Amino acid sequence: MDFTLNEEQQMFGQMFGDFMAKEVAPRAEAIDAEGETPSELLEQAAMQGFLGAILPEDYMGAALDMTSYTLLAEAWGRADLSSATVFHAHMMTAMAILAHGTEDQKATYLEAMAMGEKLGAFALTEPAAGSDPAGMLTEAKPDGSDYLLNGVKSWVTNAGRAGTYVVFARAPEGVTGFIVDADTPGLKVGGREKTLGLRGAEIRALYLDHARVPAANVLGKVGHGLRVALSTMDFAHLSLAALTLGGAEQALDLGVQFASERKQFGVLIAKKQAIQNYLADAKLKIEALRHLIEHASWLAVQGKPYSFEATMAKLYGGQAIYETANTMIQVHGGYGYIVDYPISRLYRDARAMSIIGGSAEIQRVLVARHVLAEAGIEVKP
Amino acid sequence: MDFTFPREMEKFRKLVREFGEEVVRPAAKAADEKHEVDMDVIRQAAAIGLLGVPFPQKYGGVGAGETGYCILMEELGKVCTSTATTIGAHIGIGAMSIYLDGTEAQKQKYLVPLARGEKLGAFALTEPNAGSDAASIKTKAVRDGDAYLLNGSKIYITNGPLADVISVLAVTDPTLGAHGGVTAFIGEKQFGIQVGTVEKKMGIRGSATSELIFEDVRIPAENVLGPVGLGFITFMKTLDTGRLTLGAATLGGAEEALRIAIDYARVREAFGKPIAHKQSIQFMIADMAAEVEALRSLVYRTAWMVEQGMPYTKEAGMCKLLGSQTASRNIHRALQILGALGYSRDFPVERMFRDARIAEIFEGTNEIQRIVIASQLFKEVGIRIRP
Numbered sequence: 001m002d003f004t005l006n007e008e009q010q011m012f013g014q015m016f017g018d019f020m021a022k023e024v025a026p027r028a029e030a031i032d033a034e035g036e037t038p039s040e041l042l043e044q045a046a047m048q049g050f051l052g053a054i055l056p057e058d059y060m061g062a063a064l065d066m067t068s069y070t071l072l073a074e075a076w077g078r079a080d081l082s083s084a085t086v087f088h089a090h091m092m093t094a095m096a097i098l099a100h101g102t103e104d105q106k107a108t109y110l111e112a113m114a115m116g117e118k119l120g121a122f123a124l125t126e127p128a129a130g131s132d133p134a135g136m137l138t139e140a141k142p143d144g145s146d147y148l149l150n151g152v153k154s155w156v157t158n159a160g161r162a163g164t165y166v167v168f169a170r171a172p173e174g175v176t177g178f179i180v181d182a183d184t185p186g187l188k189v190g191g192r193e194k195t196l197g198l199r200g201a202e203i204r205a206l207y208l209d210h211a212r213v214p215a216a217n218v219l220g221k222v223g224h225g226l227r228v229a230l231s232t233m234d235f236a237h238l239s240l241a242a243l244t245l246g247g248a249e250q251a252l253d254l255g256v257q258f259a260s261e262r263k264q265f266g267v268l269i270a271k272k273q274a275i276q277n278y279l280a281d282a283k284l285k286i287e288a289l290r291h292l293i294e295h296a297s298w299l300a301v302q303g304k305p306y307s308f309e310a311t312m313a314k315l316y317g318g319q320a321i322y323e324t325a326n327t328m329i330q331v332h333g334g335y336g337y338i339v340d341y342p343i344s345r346l347y348r349d350a351r352a353m354s355i356i357g358g359s360a361e362i363q364r365v366l367v368a369r370h371v372l373a374e375a376g377i378e379v380k381p
Numbered sequence: 382m383d384f385t386f387p388r389e390m391e392k393f394r395k396l397v398r399e400f401g402e403e404v405v406r407p408a409a410k411a412a413d414e415k416h417e418v419d420m421d422v423i424r425q426a427a428a429i430g431l432l433g434v435p436f437p438q439k440y441g442g443v444g445a446g447e448t449g450y451c452i453l454m455e456e457l458g459k460v461c462t463s464t465a466t467t468i469g470a471h472i473g474i475g476a477m478s479i480y481l482d483g484t485e486a487q488k489q490k491y492l493v494p495l496a497r498g499e500k501l502g503a504f505a506l507t508e509p510n511a512g513s514d515a516a517s518i519k520t521k522a523v524r525d526g527d528a529y530l531l532n533g534s535k536i537y538i539t540n541g542p543l544a545d546v547i548s549v550l551a552v553t554d555p556t557l558g559a560h561g562g563v564t565a566f567i568g569e570k571q572f573g574i575q576v577g578t579v580e581k582k583m584g585i586r587g588s589a590t591s592e593l594i595f596e597d598v599r600i601p602a603e604n605v606l607g608p609v610g611l612g613f614i615t616f617m618k619t620l621d622t623g624r625l626t627l628g629a630a631t632l633g634g635a636e637e638a639l640r641i642a643i644d645y646a647r648v649r650e651a652f653g654k655p656i657a658h659k660q661s662i663q664f665m666i667a668d669m670a671a672e673v674e675a676l677r678s679l680v681y682r683t684a685w686m687v688e689q690g691m692p693y694t695k696e697a698g699m700c701k702l703l704g705s706q707t708a709s710r711n712i713h714r715a716l717q718i719l720g721a722l723g724y725s726r727d728f729p730v731e732r733m734f735r736d737a738r739i740a741e742i743f744e745g746t747n748e749i750q751r752i753v754i755a756s757q758l759f760k761e762v763g764i765r766i767r768p
């Protein structure tokens with residue numbers, strides 16, 4: 001066993017941390033208050049190569065290995081979860097195209113995505129089909145050499161801002177993935193979702209009204225869309241888990257900072273066991289989460305399946321970040337409830353993480369399925 | 382033992398519930414968005430006597446006792462935690478301190494208009510360096526002829542910007558400390574108490590929280606509340622009842638979350654049938670219901686203890702501790718059951734989630750409640766514990 005990061009990974013980790021602390025963290029409050037991730041920030045990120053972080057060099061990507069990628073996602077999550085979610089949704093869209101696209105599709109879309117010319121968005125959820133995407137109603141009707149897409153996708157992160165959408169719709173052969181350009185006639189975006197947290201991420205519905213998409217834009221095989229979506233989830237789970245790790249670390253930092261400055265009853269509150277216990281439990285969760293993530297990313301770097309490990313990391317990360325933000329608010333006392341203190345933003349942001357990218361209940365189904373498969377028992381949601 | 386409510390309490394609950402549904406609920410979202418108290422709601426509450434629920438009729442109240450007051454808070458807690466907070470600070474700590482320790486003349490002068498809702502009350506204890514450690518307050522009161530001059534600042538005072546009558550705690554003799562050196566006063570805004578920073582908060586945005594600044598504020602000596610030097614006792618006693626009724630408000634929030642969760646799980650389909658058929662959902666809802674019932678029993682038994690004249694410090698701490706946790710947890714679960722819609726500001730769970738979090742912090746943090754409960758328990762076996 002070797003738990004050290006290699007030299008390159010260490011160097012990247014340092015660089016990501018520095019960049020995020022300098023360029024992103026100071027903007028987090030404004031991103032939340034104004035409800036927008038500034039374009040300059042994404043341009044800067046593109047210049048650093050972040051928007052193509054995990055894409056191969058052929059497509060102008062930075063070709064990070066999976067471990068280095070999680071270091072980037074962690075650093076971004078630590079600095080600001082809103083813009084980190086924008087980044088995450090973009091990256092997972094690119095990963096779907098990388099994994100399932102034809103050479104032509106990759107050449108057409110990935111370079112522009114890596115350069116930040118086109119932001120990605122992944123449109124799977126519908127108003128009546130969230131946990132169960134197989135229940136989707138959006139239709140893709142063949143029409144000559146095109147498909148006509150009709151229906152509504154909901155809760156699409158980056159909708160309205162994205163240049164490239166991956167949209168799932170039901171073709172005669174079954175659910176199918178499509179790469180859809182933002183300027184496709186018949187594609188409209190809905191109003192902004194107003195949310196508890198992640199307010200700097202633009203989330204909207206997509207309305208597809210006879211949106212004409214060439215058959216050449218089918219992603220993967222016709223009728224294999226659920227497979228395309230599910231396989232992308234491995235990456236998405238790991239990426240979100242890394243975001244939660246960063247967020248939880250930030251929450252703990254804020255708690256430690258407050259507890260080591262605030263005195264009551266003549267002593268620092270850090271001297272009280274009740275506070276120490278909160279800090280200890282938070283640290284425990286953070287390190288356990290880090291190990292889950294490191295293990296999953298290590299498997300990915302080895303070229304081994306990491307789906308189960310990534311799912312566990314995401315499930316645990318959603319809990320860990322929420323519980324950590326929750327106890328760190330408590331450490332702040334009344335100050336934690338005032339918006340001038342960043343912990344309340346983190347608390348609002350953190351709550352998304354047990355829903356976005358698959359709910360905790362569905363992830364438990366996936367973990368249980370894996371556990372029970374060994375006993376020969378099939379698990380359905 | 383009889384676990385039913387008397388007929389007049391049921392009638393009272395019906396009245397409050399109707400008021401909650403017809404007046405408070407429809408106004409809750411806008412108050413949250415504007416970050417402003419809806420004074421129209423408060424005026425309407427005053428008009429039907431709701432600002433004086435627990436106090437005897439001779440003091441302008443409804444005479445519904447602790448039980449009636451808990452009913453009020455529970456029903457308000459269901460529809461709008463901000464309104465419950467505004468009214469709770471007014472009745473439960475502001476006016477209550479005068480009811481508990483005021484002289485007959487003070488009650489006539491202050492409690493009567495407060496109970497009638499002609500004036501709004503507040504309770505000013507917390508300072509920048511004295512939150513949990515309330516005994517460390519620094520606001521000074523110096524005798525000056527037939528009055529006291531108050532100097533200092535109080536922070537995070539609910540109703541601060543709106544209140545007319547403010548119970549305030551200040552140091553009268555720094556050599557004596559909290560027991561003997563701290564005195565409670567009935568202040569009036571018009572004595573010159575200034576409103577400082579009005580806080581922007583994560584939740585209960587439909588209530589107002591502010592700093593109150595005292596610069597040579599002259600309070601007549603006849604406005605000393607309780608004996609000189611023993612104000613800490615008045616304030617702590619007041620907080621005991623405040624904690625009970627805060628527990629009642631959290632009961633309302635916890636029940637509302639349960640109702641919302643059941644309503645949604647009944648109709649939302651995934652994988653071909655309502656999610657109500659999934660054990661993950663059923664078990665969350667079962668836990669929610671079990672905790673609601675435990676809290677309900679605790680709250681109304683404690684209200685009964687108050688009415689019997691029994692000591693209830695420990696139980697009040699438990700109401701606040703268990704209640705705030707139950708509300709937060711239930712709302713957390715309801716949000717989960719609603720999936721992405723729970724995270725949306727178009728549905729009330731999102732606001733409830735932000736609102737609920739305060740109950741674990743104010744009127745004594747949950748850590749302080751645990752200290753209160755533990756010190757009562759250890760006192761019984763001869764051990765004195767310190768915070």
Ligand SMILES: Cc1cc2nc3c(=O)[nH]c(=O)nc-3n(C[C@H](O)[C@H](O)[C@H](O)COP(=O)(O)OP(=O)(O)OC[C@H]3O[C@@H](n4cnc5c(N)ncnc54)[C@H](O)[C@@H]3O)c2cc1C
Pocket residue numbers: 089122123124125127129130131132154155156157158195198203352355356357358359360361362365381649650651652656659660661662717718719720721722724
């Ligand atoms: C901030 C945010 C950003 C998002 N971004 C995107 C995006 O970019 N692209 C996209 O496609 N989607 C996105 N989503 C949607 C997200 O993927 C869905 O919300 C999620 O999959 C859950 O679906 P749902 O909200 O419809 O809940 P439902 O599926 O209706 O579930 C409701 C409840 O039932 C539970 N449940 C459902 N089925 C079962 C079962 N079989 N067993 C036990 N419990 C069950 C769920 O866990 C949940 O508690 C986003 C959501 C959020 C909150």
Ligand SMILES: Cc1cc2nc3c(=O)[nH]c(=O)nc-3n(C[C@H](O)[C@H](O)[C@H](O)COP(=O)(O)OP(=O)(O)OC[C@H]3O[C@@H](n4cnc5c(N)ncnc54)[C@H](O)[C@@H]3O)c2cc1C
Pocket residue numbers: 262263264265269272273274275330331332333334335337338470504505506507509511512513514536537538539540582585590739742743744745746747748749768
């Ligand atoms: C919205 C809002 C409304 C409020 N309304 C009022 C009001 O109307 N009137 C009023 O007087 N005040 C009011 N407050 C103040 C509130 O009562 C205090 O915030 C609360 O008592 C905690 O004090 P603090 O914020 O100074 O936190 P601190 O006391 O600094 O506590 C910080 C952390 O340390 C912990 N801690 C402190 N001491 C110990 C110990 N000995 N052992 C273990 N842990 C400890 C606390 O539990 C907390 O987790 C309000 C606050 C808010 C946010």
